[in-house]
Amino acid sequence: MSLVMFPRDFDDRRSMKHLILILTLIPTLLFSCPALGQDKYAVVVGVEVYDTSVFENLPWSDEDATHLGDALGGLGFQTTVMTSGSDSFRLRPTSASKIEKQIRSVAASCAAGDTLLISLSGHGVQFSDEPLLPSGVRETYFCPSEADLADKASLLKISDVFQLMSDAPATQKLLLVDACQESVLSETGRRKSAKRIELGSVHENRHSVPGGMSVLFSCKSGQFSWQHDPLQHSVFSFHVIRYLRGQADSRFYDNEQIDLSGLQFYVSKRTNDYVIGKGLSPDGQLPVMRGSSTNWTIGRRGLTGPRSILGMTFHPVATGVWFAETEVTRQQWRQRTGADPWGENGLNGDRFPATRVSWEMAKKFCEDLTRQARADGSITRSEKLDLPTLSQWTSVAQNTAQDNLPDIGWTSENSGKTLRQAATKTADSFSLHDLFGNVWEWCDSPDSDKPACGGSYRYPASIAVSDEASYYESDQAFSDIGFRVALINESP
Structure with missing residues (x-):
């Protein structure tokens, strides 16, 4: 597993590839793209509305999920979108079991050669009184809209998502995680739970990612993920969507391919530059990829979705x-x-x-x-x-x-x-x-x-x-x- 860091003055994708080779000693062969999979599946989850006696609401998570779903649909994905505002109760991410059911169902539809993408946008927490996992970190949890911090069964374990994706027979697997928000608990929630909760915790901090899959975390350890009203999105999701829609600068696309490597390069650079440039945080926000270093093609620029x-x-x-x-x-x-x-x-x-x-x-x-x-x-x-x-x-x-x-x-x-x-x-x-x-x-x-x-x-x-x-x-x-x-x- 390799941690790729991006210099602030990066301005050339080819140079970045050379830097990655130096930092991680990954053979050049890993950056060759296999052929497109036969079918592409995605489950996109956005949790915007929470119990405000515990959590802060997230004003743009539904938009993140909806527009990401549109972008993936334009790339040929069969996409299931779960949002707090969904007209279908089945597709409202109210509980961990509902989210897990959708992921399990879609993962079961995959076959060898297929692509599976899961995206989680919402709050994430860790519990300071839990023991460390073998990887050296505590279990991290994604919070559905009806999350109850007194009942861990109501929370979605990130390790369970890893396992569901690992078990899927798909060949290309990517998990997007935007769950390390700066404001997690409401004022009432802080009085009740702040002592045992580590906030903004679902970042790249040494997570043990199963082989054969990649995870793009919205920030590195010690940073937070930022939403910004002028974007009407989180900064991370905004740039993920722009890249998948083919709107990034041409240098981030090899032969017009929308691929994992380009996604990582573009989202990491632009997210970090935006957060620093807009004064949201002097520490920036550097999305980090963990897991498999093999590059693969997500789609092609051109005729994309709405x-x-x-x-x-x-x-x-x-x-x-x-x-x-x-x-x-x-x-x-x-x-x-x-x-x-x-x-x-x-x-x-x-x-x-x-x-x-x-x-x-x-x-x-x-x-x-x-x-x-x-x-x-x-x-x-x-x-x-x-x-x-x-x-x-x-x-x-x-x-x-x-x-x-x-x-x-x-x-x-x-x-x-x-x-x-x-x-x-x-x-x-x-x-x-x-x-x-x-x-x-x-x-x-x-x-x-x-x-x-x-x-x-x-x-x-x-x-x-x-x-x-x-x-x-x-x-x-x-x-x-x-x-x-x-x-x-x-x-x-």
Whole structure:
């Protein structure tokens, strides 16, 4: 087992590989990637809500789990996501037995050549009155939402998770652990239990990891894992998700592969730099990998899963291109501009598409979004939020199943020739709402006349699915033209 430390000034992945060879004397052969496994499985757990008479709540753990699940789904994982806010009671991580049951069930589905990934985001504890394990550390526990510190059976032993994963026949196995939070016990909980609890304890501290699996801990011994409200995630999970979505700098991907080595390098460097740079802790937060040093491929960059940016959900439609799930709504427009260009229009409601927005106004809206998203780290410098090009829009339309158009679009045949709220029809095969009908959508073009596609509630279905766009001057605005934002990677 090797502990890899990352220098603060690391700026080259190849140099880091050389450093690892020097520090750990691992043969170069260990860094060769085996072929992709046949199937990929994941259980992602986020515990946000606790009994506040004992624990502090964690405001972003559900977001961590949900977005990590989305990222893994985009890489082909069959993903089970457990969160405090799940609509399914079965998928709420209220007890250790429920979490263990899900892990056991998924692990049993694995076969040789498969990939198994487990992620735990929540509180972790140790008990100072417990004896040391043979590895020299005390047992560590992950806390479900109904954890009872007086009943250890209500807690999930990390060693039990190790064993479940070790027993699984999958070939590639990775455990992500983000359970060493700085604030664990509530004020009441500290009065009751602080003397026998070691807080923020599930870090890399000499855990004995079974052979054949790797564990990425969110920090090293003596550090804490930090959540940061501007990220709407823990710092560790934010960077894990960014790497898996292919949003890290290109040097962290060998031949466009998303792999274990790149994940370790990127998350360790960026998490530590962020925590120090934002003044969260002068000690930093250095995620550490334990266990097997063999590298393996998790997936490939390119067409990945949904992205959540500034409160908007984007779905992949082509390599390096995502479309917003809905047209920009009145609420989204008003929140960012403070304006109501549509006026009364006889209709009230935040969920209606923003209309009477000219092409020029839509472009400026996208430019402002891009600046904000780059500033908060939601997108990279090579990505932008913009109107889709005409070719991008028509390509998506042509590849969308149109045989159920009445179910997915508001046209003159079913709308009563009245504007309808966004997302009141079934999503199409790209998980997009209202691509056809309801309002025309502006597309980007260098020409003086600007195209709008997809028809509207005032036009028949034959217009909605037509390959022909309508063209208008860039400063014109109409009651049945809106727009949809696209996320575009300019160097995918």
